[in-house]
Amino acid sequence: MITKIKGTQDILPAESRRWQDLEDVIFQVSRLYGFREIRTPIFEASELFHRSVGDTSDIVKKETYDFADRGDRMVTLRPEGTASVVRSVIENKLYAEPSLPLKMYYVGPMFRYERPQKGRQRQFHQFGAEAMGSYSPQVDAEMIAYATTLLAALRLPKVRVKINSLGDTPSKALYRDQLMAYLQPRIDGLCEDCRARFLDNPLRVLDCKVDKESPILAEAPKPLDFLTPEAKAHFEAVLGHLRGMGLEVQIDKSLVRGLDYYTHTVFELEADLPTLGAQATIGGGGRYNDLVETLGGPSFPAVGFAFGMERLLLALESLGEAEKPEPIHAFLIALGEGARTKASELLLRLRHGGLICDTDFMDRPLKGQFKQAERLGARFCLILGDDELAKGVINVKDTETGVQETVEWAQLYPYLVQKIREHAHHCGGECADCSEDC
RNA sequence: GCGGUUGUGGCGAAGUUGGUUAACGCUCCGGAUUGUGGCUCCGGCAUCCGUGGGUUCGAGCCCCAUCAAUCGCCCCA
Numbered sequence: 105m106i107t108k109i110k111g112t113q114d115i116l117p118a119e120s121r122r123w124q125d126l127e128d129v130i131f132q133v134s135r136l137y138g139f140r141e142i143r144t145p146i147f148e149a150s151e152l153f154h155r156s157v158g159d160t161s162d163i164v165k166k167e168t169y170d171f172a173d174r175g176d177r178m179v180t181l182r183p184e185g186t187a188s189v190v191r192s193v194i195e196n197k198l199y200a201e202p203s204l205p206l207k208m209y210y211v212g213p214m215f216r217y218e219r220p221q222k223g224r225q226r227q228f229h230q231f232g233a234e235a236m237g238s239y240s241p242q243v244d245a246e247m248i249a250y251a252t253t254l255l256a257a258l259r260l261p262k263v264r265v266k267i268n269s270l271g272d273t274p275s276k277a278l279y280r281d282q283l284m285a286y287l288q289p290r291i292d293g294l295c296e297d298c299r300a301r302f303l304d305n306p307l308r309v310l311d312c313k314v315d316k317e318s319p320i321l322a323e324a325p326k327p328l329d330f331l332t333p334e335a336k337a338h339f340e341a342v343l344g345h346l347r348g349m350g351l352e353v354q355i356d357k358s359l360v361r362g363l364d365y366y367t368h369t370v371f372e373l374e375a376d377l378p379t380l381g382a383q384a385t386i387g388g389g390g391r392y393n394d395l396v397e398t399l400g401g402p403s404f405p406a407v408g409f410a411f412g413m414e415r416l417l418l419a420l421e422s423l424g425e426a427e428k429p430e431p432i433h434a435f436l437i438a439l440g441e442g443a444r445t446k447a448s449e450l451l452l453r454l455r456h457g458g459l460i461c462d463t464d465f466m467d468r469p470l471k472g473q474f475k476q477a478e479r480l481g482a483r484f485c486l487i488l489g490d491d492e493l494a495k496g497v498i499n500v501k502d503t504e505t506g507v508q509e510t511v512e513w514a515q516l517y518p519y520l521v522q523k524i525r526e527h528a529h530h531c532g533g534e535c536a537d538c539s540e541d542c
Numbered sequence: 543g544c545g546g547u548u549g550u551g552g553c554g555a556a557g558u559u560g561g562u563u564a565a566c567g568c569u570c571c572g573g574a575u576u577g578u579g580g581c582u583c584c585g586g587c588a589u590c591c592g593u594g595g596g597u598u599c600g601a602g603c604c605c606c607a608u609c610a611a612u613c614g615c616c617c618c619a
Contacts, residue, residue: 107610162617166543184619214619219543221613230619297616308617362618382614412619439577472571474579489577501578508578 111218111226113414121430122417127211129257130231134209137250139233142208144188146215150178156187156395158364160305167216169226181215184363185232186392186408187399193236194401204237211413222381223415232389232410236396239405241338244369244391245345247407251373251387252351254411260375260419263386265352267342267371268359270307270327271335273394276367279330280306290320311360326357335368342369365398366390369407377422386419387411431481434461434520437473439489447488450498450516457517459524461486477503483527484520 108114115123134141150170157164169181182188189208193199198206211231220226233250235243248265255263270276284306287294291302294309301308310321331339346353353371361370370390380386389409396404434454438447447463454461462480464473477485487499487508498516501508502523511519 110610167617216618218617219615220611221615224618228619232619312616383619385619387619410619415619437578469572470577471575471579476579478579485579487578491577499578503579 109226111220113225113227122420123413126258126413126416126420130209130211130254133250133254133257134233136253137207137233137246139207139209139235139250142189142192142210143212144185144192144210145182146213147179147181148188148191150180152187152191152399153180153183156190156363156365156399157184158305161362161364163216163362167218169215169217183214183216185210185212185214185230185410186234186363186365186395189232189234189408190236190395190399190401190406193404194396194399199237199396199402199404205243206234206236208236209233223383223412223418225414229413230410231413231416232408234406234408236406237404239338239393241341241369242345244338244342244407245349245351247389247409248346248353248371249349249351251389251409251411255373255386258416258420259423260416261423262375262377264354264374264376265371266356266359266374267346267353267369268327268356269331269335269339269342269368270360270366270370270390271331272338272367275327275331275335276307278332279325279327282325282330283307283309286325287320293318293320305364307360308362310358321358327360328355328357338368361388361390365392365395367393371409373411375419377419379418379421380415381418383412383415383418385412386415431483432462433459433482433524434484434486435473435477435480435482436461436463436486436488437470437477438463439470439487440493443488443490443493446493450486450488450513454517454520457521459517459520483524486516 131141150168153168154164163183168183170178173179189210193206209232212229213227214230215227217226218224231254233247235247248267252263252265271279284302287302287306287309291299294302295312298309298312301312307327310324310326312321328339343353343355356372359370359372361372368391370388372388373386374384375386376384387409389407391405391407393405396402396406436447436451438444444463451461451463462482464476466472466476468476474485482503485501485503487501492498492510497510497512499508500511500516500519504527509519
């Protein structure tokens with residue numbers, strides 16, 4: 105048996121509806137905020153990710169899927185979405201568009217070579233958004249609002265927003281020096297990983313989980329303390345806008361995040377829900393004012409975020425919402441070859457009229473066909489046998505009332521529509537299939 | 543990259559100190575009811591216990607290896 109690659113997942117028909125519902129919410133909320141979709145390739149020149157995400161980040165150091173294609177070009181399956189979007193903006197000169205800021209979102213698969221576990225796959229899916237072209241702190245706040253609106257639309261409770269500022273480039277450089285000076289004499293007190301991190305990316309020492317409780321880290325200087333006046337003003341303005349919108353956020357002075365390109369605002373969204381396993385982080389983002397330039401574009405500031413869709417779905421499971429069945433309108437039970445031929449014709453007409461219907465293709469006996477109709481949640485069973493065929497009629501059984509009536513072929517469609525309308529009216533818009541029928 | 547757990551029919555799950563016909567439940571299929579479902583009853587569905595090797599007169603049960611799944615660490619979505 106050929107099996108799927110480790111860390112990949114089949115999204116079977118039984119669960120694809122949940123994905124579609126999630127995508128629908130994403131599309132709706134994105135429209136509210138004025139974001140339009142961008143679709144970029146799922147693989148890019150390896151260099152793109154090395155230069156954007158950063159060579160010292162774990163993502164590039166040990167998690168990318170890269171390989172040489174037949175022309176010996178090094179390509180990489182995208183581990184995140186921002187780099188591709190930035191590349192596309194530069195390549196297509198979108199930074200010169202008249203209507204700035206550019207507001208774009210994307211949905212699609214990402215790839216990271218890691219050991220799979222709950223809420224973490226090698227091929228996983230992200231929904232992300234980028235607002236590019238504005239330095240305004242209002243945009244930072246708006247992105248957080250966008251993210252929280254999405255979670256609210258999904259009815260996801262208990263979400264925490266953590267926020268911090270790394271400052272602009274001068275702030276980051278100053279802080280980095282101060283932090284290294286502080287850590288240098290104390291480095292032996294930290295864990296093995298931190299000692300390695302100290303050398304190639306000292307900022308990451310800050311959010312080490314192992315040394316979380318260590319006084320060395322607790323007392324270490326924090327990025328916030330080294331912000332330039334401009335950076336500090338920016339951060340304060342972001343917080344001001346958030347307060348203005350009534351959004352609650354927690355300032356986390358140790359929040360650093362894994363990608364090298366962040367400047368100023370960084371944030372993370374967490375949900376403590378049992379179905380999430382060890383992955384409390386469902387999304388995160390921040391401002392990256394220098395990335396476009398780093399990748400060869402003009403000076404073009406931006407803010408973005410990304411959510412893990414598997415994690416959103418996992419979080420939603422904690423809500424325990426019952427799976428909504430997807431009933432069909434009619435199931436046609438045909439007995440005999442002649443009836444089957446006629447059935448195809450009738451079904452075609454019903455479907456063209458907008459009714460969802462199906463029939464048996466497994467040569468089941470009558471009883472088996474009724475069972476199949478029940479499995480599919482058919483509202484009506486249409487029985488067509490030799491007798492009906494001869495008379496030009498069909499028996500229509502209402503599966504809810506058990507009442508059966510004989511209807512002429514020509515009247516079948518109007519008859520069913522009439523019945524379905526009555527039902528919809530009767531329930532007053534409360535029942536599950538009403539929304540589709542009304 | 544490191545650590546824990548698990549691996550028996552489509553699914554869930556028994557399987558005693560190794561003893562020879564691998565429980566049971568669900569689903570599915572057929573029949574009772576040759577044209578009317580959901581209940582009931584009857585019957586059917588594992589050349590075989592992830593794979594390879596070993597111990598033994600004999601292994602699903604013991605040993606080794608290997609693969610896979612799963613959870614966690616690191617890190618992240």
